[in-house]
Amino acid sequence: MGRDIGASFQTPKDVVTIAFPRSDGTASRRPDQPPTPTDGSVNFFRPVSSREPAHARWRHEVAMRMALHVPSLDKSKKYILAAFPDDYELFDHTKGSRDNPRHDLYLWGSKTVTKFRSVNEFVPHAIWLYNHNTAANCGCRYCSNAKGQGEISQQYGLPSHLRLEAAPVTIRRIVRPALAPAPEQRAASQRDADLRGAVAATRRYRIGEVAWCQIEPPLASPDPNVFIRWWPAIVREVRLKSTATGRKSVPGSAAEYVVRQSHVYKMQLLGVLYHYTVPEEMMLPYLAYAPDPDLLATLREGKAPVPLSEDLRELAYFFPMPTPKPTHFPDLEENSTLRQGSWEDALAPYGLALQVAAYITTFWCFTDEWEFKAKASKSSALPAPSASTSAAGESEVIPSPRRPQSEWRYQGAWWGNERIWMDDLVRLHPYRDQIPLDELLPESEGADTRTLFMLVTGMFITHTNDRHKGKIAGLLYELAPEGWKDPTPSKSPSKNVVIEKDFAVADQPLSSPLRRAVPTIPGQPPLQYGLPAPPRGFVFRLITPPGFEVILDIAMVAGRYYSDLLESPAGHLRLQELHFDKLGIPGAEELVNQADLEPVLSLGGLAASFGSKMGCQEWKRTRQAMLTSADTLSREALYTLFTNSDVKTEDPMLID
């Protein structure tokens, strides 16, 4: 998507075509043409002809993704859809300046789905149409009724395609906390350090998170295309390290070393008893990497050691590094020996590590509870949030019958493999136009194709009819092109906003709307941390009206934002693995798979975050409970897999 719709794409040679045996298409499902802009710019939908390169690129990428999940297709072959399902049509939304408009592709035609915005979105629906002999429901984000993520879909960390639960979106006027801090309410100790590290881009990872460690050199298999370079691990300790990187002579003074400070992390590799100290440049955020199909296929053929205990303890003594130091193994049992072993020996421990990491992404919890007391005012009550129609068409009112003067809030959360805090800027996974609030500023150019952000101002739990829901409050930001000017004056809050005139906050105009809008933990100044840097060429644009915060289901959080990842050595290496440098090069561009690339770009905000989110579903009491559950469940699942491998009839990678 963007300026270029893939003009240079060439269909690969020896490609096998896939035809859909059925369709849910209707010719009546087509976009409405928007009104012609009066400012000389363009804005229209154009059907993309099947002879255009962009059409072929979509059909190729959908087919290649389908082949990963449909057992009857051969993963080693190259595929392309012969056509989209009957009555489907690909449209190019052309919008912006007449000379250089942007082009965004959407697939229209399904009776049940308005439009698919990306290859990633359409793939589960395409698999469902293709598997016409099954009674299973469609697993795409729009059709799926399945709330649970089957164990089988987590096998080896496969991304799942879960429906966004009907989650109401509300907006309310911000209430500031009472100024006097209660003595027992203090900021969580890690929070301050973590937030400073994120805003200043000096420290990327947080204690307790799961991230990928680079194995150097990679573990090599007999096939040069299959190797293990990234191993998932838990951050146990962070240290600042000073390195003298060079020497420069200053005239008239002594020679000086140039000292550079960077962080090194003590990492506990998952699945094995191995601690590893690794510099930040050799780590990736969990969502930046997923094993490629060739590696997954190899893993599924991996054999476990024989004999094998039920808790798989035999796998723990594998170490993936070439030269381990004995001091790195504090957990080593007596009389146990470490072995580096062969490529074959690596497969089962690595499979276990991937499985544990994948399970952790399904768990979440709030941490560091504190009592939020509203600033005293005539009504002495928290404002009731107003209801609004949700993305799924339902609506919900959060009742506040007793008008409480205080509520329990949380300073932090464990969100899958990541640690998030109040005052963090987090990525949301809905698209910009899926937040159905009229009060938000109109979208800036192309914002729908980039990540939507929230600066977290509060985390709390609502209790409605015995259902407990995690909620997150905050200010919404989008990424606007640098120098973006709003063409129309912004709307004033109207329909969904409860105006609480009695509140002290409404009487205190401050110079910056942002400052006024950010409440803090008692005793701390507003907007203490600020925002991290936006990606180059963009600015963070506040789209909530001044003085208001938006409340979302916490399930809409995709994960953390990594401001400098894409420009870091590890980020470069990952982009290289995905052939990012081939974009736009005729003949080489077919190596680029947008569906793999976009999740990585979204960690830096440059693509929408739908394809790059934690799959959190189950609440756990503590971080330790998450890690223990993930470990136990993974060992059970893999033990079953290993011991039943002879009678296994189904492809364990199957999504449905």
Ligand SMILES: [Zn+2]
């Ligand atoms: Zn579907």
